[in-house]
Amino acid sequence: MAQAASKTCEICVSAPGSQYCLDCEQYYCENCKSLHKRQKLSTNHLFQHASKLIPEGKSRCSQHKEEFNLMCNTCNVPVCTSCVTGNHNGHKFSKLVDVIAQLRGENEKQIRDKTNEANKNITKIVDSLTSFDNAVESVIKAITDESNNIKHMVDKSVAQMIILVKEQSMKEKDKLTQLLSAAKSVLVAGQNLDKRRQDLDKTRPDETMVQQINKMKEEINGLHFESLPEFPKISFNSKAVTEYDIRQLIGSYTLTCLR
Structure with missing residues (x-):
């Protein structure tokens, strides 16, 4: 860098070159x-x-010591x-400034x-993230709702099963109570006799x-015991249920991974 000397416009070559184009490396007057x-x-x-600091000069050809002002389109230099007229004779040329x-x-x-493509990609990714987050929330809600529905059905089935057990067991208890009452009646009659x-x-x-x-004998013979039936029994047979079975009841989800 060096302090600029008084220059002439390199375009019109008549007015002072008060302006310097950093791209073309040329002096211009205000009009040009x-x-x-x-x-x-x-x-x-x-x-x-x-008047300000500007580059010392243009790049020069090392062979001819002249300024580079053309571009060889054939050699791309x-x-x-x-x-x-020398090494590039017959080649096609363009103004270096234009090139x-x-x-x-x-x-x-x-x-x-x-940059436009990058902005579009960013917009698509951000929209995809938002959409994916919403989809994840929807799947989680669906799983939760299905779980609550299954829990409700399980609770309902359990309550119905308990009611049925109580109703059937009560009937059997009534039968046993009747047998007990009859046996007690025979016992009292025997004790009286x-x-x-x-x-x-x-x-x-x-x-x-x-x-x-003889009359007592007839009464004794009249005491009858009802044959005892097979007494009722009750038990519970649990069904083996795994976590996999539970997940199958709830359902499944599909996640397409990023490829």
């Missing part, structure tokens, strides 16, 4: 600068006042005017396209006693 900025390829070029402007424009467009027998044994034997003994 305005025209340069209006062109599509150079509208974004940056200028610096010539910057060249000077002497190279055109640089075009390349910068292409890079700008590619960067813009890439035994008491009469003991009283009769204390009396004097006579014809009346014989009649009473």
